[in-house]
Structures are given as structure tokens and as C-alpha cells.
Amino acid sequence: MREAVLRACLDLLVEGMVELPATEVAGRSGVNRATIYRWWPTPADLLADAVAFHWDHRIDPPDTGSWEGDVRAVVTEVAALVDEPVERAIMAAMATGRYPAFSAVVMGAWRKSLPQWTGMVQRAVDRGEVRPEVDPYSVVKILLAPLIATSLLGEGGTSPHELDQLIDLVCRATTARPG
Amino acid sequence: MREAVLRACLDLLVEGMVELPATEVAGRSGVNRATIYRWWPTPADLLADAVAFHWDHRIDPPDTGSWEGDVRAVVTEVAALVDEPVERAIMAAMATGRYPAFSAVVMGAWRKSLPQWTGMVQRAVDRGEVRPEVDPYSVVKILLAPLIATSLLGEGGTSPHELDQLIDLVCRATTARPG
Numbered sequence: 001m002r003e004a005v006l007r008a009c010l011d012l013l014v015e016g017m018v019e020l021p022a023t024e025v026a027g028r029s030g031v032n033r034a035t036i037y038r039w040w041p042t043p044a045d046l047l048a049d050a051v052a053f054h055w056d057h058r059i060d061p062p063d064t065g066s067w068e069g070d071v072r073a074v075v076t077e078v079a080a081l082v083d084e085p086v087e088r089a090i091m092a093a094m095a096t097g098r099y100p101a102f103s104a105v106v107m108g109a110w111r112k113s114l115p116q117w118t119g120m121v122q123r124a125v126d127r128g129e130v131r132p133e134v135d136p137y138s139v140v141k142i143l144l145a146p147l148i149a150t151s152l153l154g155e156g157g158t159s160p161h162e163l164d165q166l167i168d169l170v171c172r173a174t175t176a177r178p179g
Numbered sequence: 180m181r182e183a184v185l186r187a188c189l190d191l192l193v194e195g196m197v198e199l200p201a202t203e204v205a206g207r208s209g210v211n212r213a214t215i216y217r218w219w220p221t222p223a224d225l226l227a228d229a230v231a232f233h234w235d236h237r238i239d240p241p242d243t244g245s246w247e248g249d250v251r252a253v254v255t256e257v258a259a260l261v262d263e264p265v266e267r268a269i270m271a272a273m274a275t276g277r278y279p280a281f282s283a284v285v286m287g288a289w290r291k292s293l294p295q296w297t298g299m300v301q302r303a304v305d306r307g308e309v310r311p312e313v314d315p316y317s318v319v320k321i322l323l324a325p326l327i328a329t330s331l332l333g334e335g336g337t338s339p340h341e342l343d344q345l346i347d348l349v350c351r352a353t354t355a356r357p358g
Contacts, residue, residue, distance in 0.1 A: 016275075088276065095274040095331040096195075097267065107333075138344035141325050149324035152274040152331060154286075165317035173352035 002049075004029040005036060009050035014085045018093045018102055020046050048105045054086055055109065061116050067124035067174070071143065071167050074120075078144055079158050082151035091152055114140070121174075130174045143170050181228075183208040184215060188229035192268045197278050199225050227284045233265055234288065240295050246303035246353070250322065250346050253299075257323055258337050261330035270331055293319075300353075309353045322349050 008028035009020050017024060020043050026033045040046040058081060062073035081087055094103045118136035125132050130139075146166055150158045158166075187207035188199050196203060199222050205212045219225040237260060241252035260266055273282045297315035304311050309318075325345055329337045337345075 088274075091332060092271075092274040092276065095267075095271040097271065103332075134348075135340075135344045138341060138348060141328070141341070142321060142345065142348050145328035146320050146324040148332070149320070149327045153270060153282075153327070161314075162317060162320070165314045166321065169313075169317060169321050169352040170348075173348040 001029075001031055001035075002039070003053070005031050005039075005046075006050045006053040009046055010054055010086050013050070013089045013093070016089070016093075018099050019043060020050075044101055044105050047102060048109065051090070051106055051109045055113070059113060061120040063120065063123070067127070067129040068167070068171050070120055070124065071170050074143055075147065075163050075167050075170075079147050079163060082147050083157050088151060091148065095152060124174075128176055131176045134174055139170070139174055142173065180208075180210055180214075181218070182232070184210050184218075184225075185229045185232040188225055189233055189265050192229070192272070193264045195268070195272075197272045197281055198222060199229075223280055223284050226281060227288060230269070230285055230288045234292070238292060240299040242299065242302070246306070246308040247346070247350050249299055249303065250349050253322060254326065254342050254346050254349075258326050258342060261326050262336050267330060270327065274331060303353075307355055310355045313353055318349070318353055321352065 005025060008025050011028065012018075012020055012024055022033050022036055022043075025031075025036055025046070029036075036046070040049060059078075062070050062077070064070050064073055082091070090106055093099055094106060097103075114137070117140045121130060121134065121136035121139050124130040125134070125136075143166075146162075147158055150162075184204060187204050190207065191197075191199055191203055201212050201215055201222075204210075204215055204225065208215075215225070219228060238257075241249050241256070243249050243252055261270070269285055272278055273285060276282075293316070296319045300309060300313065300315035300318050303309040304313070304315075322345075325341075326337055329341075
């Protein structure tokens with residue numbers, strides 16, 4: 001039942017109904033409004049849970065044992081993820097700047113997962129693969145941003161050649177033993 | 180008169196009226212519809228000209244004489260540019276995926292300016308500062324994408340510390356003499 005409600009929310013997001021109107025959520029999930037309000041008192045609660053449900057196990061940073069392996073895995077997985085309709089809908093709604101409460105919920109979920117991402121960089125520092133002076137957050141950003149920007153603005157995603165280039169640039173930017 | 184029309188278009192973009200309805204453009208610019216249709220037969224013509232007008236001299240890649248100087252100048256200028264209302268409105272409209280003709284016009288304008296950007300990288304290669312094997316387009320992308328992604332998704336732009344980190348990472352990723 002929880003899953004039916006959250007899936008209905010994700011469908012509504014894809015259709016641009018960012019406010020998640022309770023009548024729509026009830027109609028599509030077959031769960032009545034009273035129950036929805038009891039479990040998720042505000043639309044923000046509903047959205048936060050829908051985003052958490054959507055991201056669950058989807059954006060776990062990899063742990064391949066090597067920095068280059070992790071970078072390659074992240075780039076490959078995230079490039080596919082950001083082209084999914086739900087992900088595109090979430091980012092497009094944020095990009096309009098018209099739904100600050102929505103953006104706050106999504107950014108909150110992102111910040112909650114951030115220690116896992118910076119932890120991936122920290123493990124590589126601990127293995128001596130990445131320079132200890134790097135700012136892990138900036139590394140995560142430079143890794144993900146080209147994929148996000150291409151999905152939002154570009155036509156048809158990032159090519160395999162561009163993914164290889166991104167992996168190479170990020171590894172060179174961070175590696176403890178240059179060359 | 181051309182300027183009045185194009186400024187009216189940019190105002191409409193900021194307000195989310197991406198289709199640039201001729202009646203609105205005429206009303207705001209004080210130029211009659213017949214004249215607008217004569218000069219810009221289609222909304223795409225109008226949009227292309229408005230974007231060109233807006234970008235004119237705004238996104239000329241710098242030529243400071245050094246790669247690090249150029250990278251710093253780009254990052255500083257673009258970080259300010261992507262937070263302007265017109266720029267945010269253009270990117271938000273593209274991000275919705277609902278205006279393919281609009282996106283095509285903007286991407287066309289961007290592609291037209293692309294040789295200047297890759298030329299900036301090529302000059303650094305010619306000076307021996309940047310590795311000749313880099314793909315100039317990928318370098319431009321990794322330089323601009325974090326600024327674009329932060330403007331579209333983040334709250335309150337990129338901090339000076341993050342700009343410094345980005346500059347450092349890009350220089351290390353590209354430099355011919357690492358270390």
C-alpha cells in the first residue's frame with residue numbers, strides 16, 4: 001500500500017504535477033485520502049518519502065576497491081540514472097525555481113546521502129590513490145555535474161567517448177601519483 | 180527598435196512565456212506585430228536573435244595569456260552569468276524537455292560559440308601548458324558543468340571556496356607538467 005502511494009507520486013512528478021495533489025494521489029493509488037493524510041501529514045512528507053523510495057539502492061556509491069574503478073562505476077551508473085524520467089522530472093522542477101519547498105526536500109535527501117559519496121573519495125585517500133588535500137565534496141561535484149548538465153540541457157545524453165574523457169580528467173585531477 | 184523587441188523577449192523568457200507570443204512582444208516593445216513578423220518570420224527567429232543579443236560579449240572566452248588565468252576568468256565570469264535571471268530562465272525551459280524547438284535554437288547558438296571555447300583550450304595546448312591529448316570539448320564541459328548544475332539545482336550559487344577547488348581540479352586534470 002505504501003508502495004502504491006509512492007509510485008503514484010512518482011508518476012505525478014513525471015507528469016509535472018509537482019504539488020502532488022492528494023485527490024490525484026488517492027485516485028491513482030486506490031488508497032483513500034484520510035489514510036494518505038494520516039501517514040503523510042503534508043505534501044512535503046509525501047515527496048520526501050517518494051524521493052527516498054525512488055533513490056533507495058539506486059544511488060549507493062560503488063566500492064570497487066580502486067579509485068578508477070569507483071569513478072568509472074559512478075559515471076556509468078549516474079549517466080543512466082539522470083536520463084530516467086523520474087530523475088529528469090525532479091531536476092526540471094528544481095530548475096524552474098518555482099517550488100522552493102520541493103527543492104528543499106530533494107536537497108535534504110541529497111545531503112543525507114552525501115557522506116556516502118564523500119566517503120568514497122575518502123576511502124581512495126586512505127588507500128593512497130587520491131591526494132589528501134582534495135576537497136571530497138568538490139570531487140563529487142565535478143564527477144556528477146557534467147552528467148547532470150548534459151541530461152538537463154543536452155540532446156541525447158553523454159556519449160561513451162565523453163564518459164571516458166570525464167573519467168580520465170577526474171582521475172588525473174585527483175590522483176596522488178600524477179602521470 | 181530591434182533592441183526594444185529583443186529586450187521584451189528576454190523579459191518574457193524570465194516570466195516563463197517561452198513561446199514568445201507575438202501579441203505580448205508587440206505590447207511590451209511598442210513595435211507592431213506586422214513589423215515583428217516581417218523582421219522575425221517565426222518565433223524561433225525571434226528567440227535565436229534574443230539569445231544572440233543576450234549572449235553578445237557576455238560569454239566571450241577570456242584570453243589572459245595563461246591557462247590558469249583563463250580557467251580562473253571563465254569560472255568567475257560564468258558563475259555570475261548562470262545566476263542571472265535570463266540565463267536561469269533559458270536553462271529551466273530547456274530542462275523541462277517540453278520545448279524542443281526552443282532547446283534546438285539555444286543549443287545552436289551555443290554550438291556556434293563552441294569553437295571559441297575549445298580555442299581557449301587549444302591555445303593552452305599550443306603554449307605547452309595543457310596536455311595535447313585532452314579533448315578540448317570535454318575540458319570545456321567539466322569547467323562549466325559544475326557551475327550550471329549548481330545554478331539549476333543548488334541553493335545560492337557556488338561559494339568562492341568551491342570555485343577555487345574547481346579551478347584547482349581542472350588545472351590538475353589538464354596540465355602538461357603535473358605536480
